[in-house]
Amino acid sequence: MATTSMKDVARAAGVSVGTVSNVLNRPEAVAEETRARVLAAIGELGYVRNDSARQLRAGRSRTVAVVVLDVANPFFTDVVRGAEPLIETAGGVVTVCDSGEDVRRERRHLEILEEQRVLGLLITPVDDSSASWIERLSGHDIPVVLVDRGAGRHPHCSVAVDDVHGGRLAARHLVDAGHERIAFIGGPGSIPQVADRLAGCREVCEEAGTALDVFTTAGLNFAAGREAVEQMLGRADRPTAVFCANDLVALGALQSLTMHGVKVPQECAIIGYDDIDFAAAAAVPLSSVRQPRAQLGRTAAQLLFDEIAEEGGHTHRNVVFQPELIARASTAMDLEPPL
Amino acid sequence: MATTSMKDVARAAGVSVGTVSNVLNRPEAVAEETRARVLAAIGELGYVRNDSARQLRAGRSRTVAVVVLDVANPFFTDVVRGAEPLIETAGGVVTVCDSGEDVRRERRHLEILEEQRVLGLLITPVDDSSASWIERLSGHDIPVVLVDRGAGRHPHCSVAVDDVHGGRLAARHLVDAGHERIAFIGGPGSIPQVADRLAGCREVCEEAGTALDVFTTAGLNFAAGREAVEQMLGRADRPTAVFCANDLVALGALQSLTMHGVKVPQECAIIGYDDIDFAAAAAVPLSSVRQPRAQLGRTAAQLLFDEIAEEGGHTHRNVVFQPELIARASTAMDLEPPL
DNA sequence: CGGTCTTTTTGAATCGTTTCATCAAGGGAT
DNA sequence: ATCCCTTGATGAAACGATTCAAAAAGACCG
Secondary structure: OOOOOHHHHHHHHOOOHHHHHHHHHOHHHOOHHHHHHHHHHHHHHOOOOOHHHHHHHHOOOOEEEEEEOOOOOHHHHHHHHHHHHHHHHOOOEEEEEEOOOOHHHHHHHHHHHHHOOOOEEEEOOOOHHHHHHHHHHHHOOOOEEEEOOOOOOOOOEEEEEOHHHHHHHHHHHHHHOOOOEEEEEEOOOOOHHHHHHHHHHHHHHHHHOOEEEEEEOOOOOHHHHHHHHHHHHHOOOOOOEEEEOOHHHHHHHHHHHHHOOOOOOOOOEEEOOEOOHHHHOEOOOOEEEEOOHHHHHHHHHHHHHHHHHHOOOOOOOEEEEOOEEEOOHHHOOOOOOOO | OOOOOHHHHHHHHOOOHHHHHHHHHOHHHOOHHHHHHHHHHHHHHOOOOOHHHHHHHHOOOOEEEEEEOOOOOHHHHHHHHHHHHHHHHOOOEEEEEEOOOOHHHHHHHHHHHHHOOOOEEEEOOOOHHHHHHHHHHHHOOOOEEEEOOOOOOOOOEEEEEOHHHHHHHHHHHHHHOOOOEEEEEEOOOOOHHHHHHHHHHHHHHHHHOOEEEEEEOOOOOHHHHHHHHHHHHHOOOOOOEEEEOOHHHHHHHHHHHHHOOOOOOOOOEEEOOEOOHHHHOEOOOOEEEEOOHHHHHHHHHHHHHHHHHHOOOOOOOEEEEOOEEEOOHHHOOOOOOOO
């Protein structure tokens, strides 16, 4: 009784296993009456297809894996939500893997996914050290699309947002508001998104002659933002505005500032990145640099299936979206800083 | 070149496939020198185990599936985070499935998971209509642990929080603060958590003679909270306090109230449920009923592996945690309502 | 009734591992 | 030299589905 297989169904229905298989996969090829009999037997026995066997035969699974930096970050769940519909209508199954910004966890996932012979991979790599591993997968005929990250000279499709430009937007916004000392909070610097956003920010600051203090964090979450602010508040020459590498960090920073009685935006302005839904609902509605989250996911899935369909002669495409500045209360300058 | 199999490795190393298998699974049983030769061949050829074949042979996969109501809800990501370490140290692989509070999606996931012969299932069912499906899985030897939901008379292990009591805590808190008309926002009512929280709330209100308006929503998210408030604000006899079925709804409600110029908590108090990290960082720090999120996950995983280990004579356990009231500014009554 | 098509069904081969009963090769001990 | 043990390696039999050439069964025509 352990598990009933096709053989059992075949016996019960008085047909061969080949016929049972046909009923399941090409029902039009089997006679009405036989089909009914087989289906009845299936119901009777509570038969359930064994996916491992199917996959073994097929050589590929129908799973599309999405490897993200942090599932708890709404940015990524929105990206996944964007990708899901397309994958599912194509008959695929989505599995989400969380690397937690940890290269070792990421690698473990990649190993497993390769063993599973996944249909395709959407990944936001932790940093450049993953490149060779990813290369390996695509070398083994598993199409890979980089998400939220340009392909650079890597041979993959990619969807990304121009993060350098995003960094510029944020910095320009703060500089225009008259801030003369800005803090950047985010890290680790090995994460390309962080590096790019900082680069754009730095570019604008240098051009405008604005001082820039960089607080490097160990991760991109709530706690990181809080800790960085603790550190910042100890400083003598305190910045009057903070640009955080993402909204989670910004929300943590905001919370910490508020707790220490620092008024936002009057005494310290904050701007985040991603524009997740929580940004608008924060203690002080958070200014942010918006990324087209769902569209990133949707496009990534699209590119993946294009690559799968085109088989041989496929030319990789690299789609880049432009971010958009969303100004809210956390950087509102109509309220003059108290002096 | 398509895929290199054990056979290829065996040939390259001049041994039999059985030996290659042993190198991978019981390395101590193969001679030093042979092992080295095989490993070299594996590296040479870039051989990767085929998980489908392994599973087919083993009859089970090593995947533990977690089916949640909403991956974008930090409550659930925290539960998953709590469960992961234990599963992974046990050699398992975690896959998260999002039912999106939709019975059809949930069922699709269950079908696929059954075909995949997953090792076990942690699930927060959408509603009671899933019972028979879940029964089916455990009838097919797939252990199931219900999460955030008592097993009732169902034959499963479960970890849950006493939601009726949680509802009481929230309502009592509001009643004690002197509110005489309370709104409950949440839905659909078919979700057991919603029903329980409302039941507890109703119990307290009736006892205290407090009026209770129920606003039933279609889901438990941001938008639901916003819409319910729109509706509520149109009412003549407007409640002075709102109990939301979870924090996402509460944050939506808070945002909408603020947008309409209603002061929280002076003109309308709000309390949520779950105490996700964002609650404390909200526009007005949100009072909430805290659930031990990570512990729910950890315990669920524990129960699952207990059940797997105990094989035959296993008696199901039903663990119930008590929720805890966390009072913050959104229900602070030291500020008298303006009149 | 034989012959030609078409529609259904069959059965065996195959996918890549794991497992296990055998077999081979040494190494003592007698 | 013989026999018994231990240690390693082998090869074939599963696991459960899919696929495809070939057989069987009808249908139709002359």
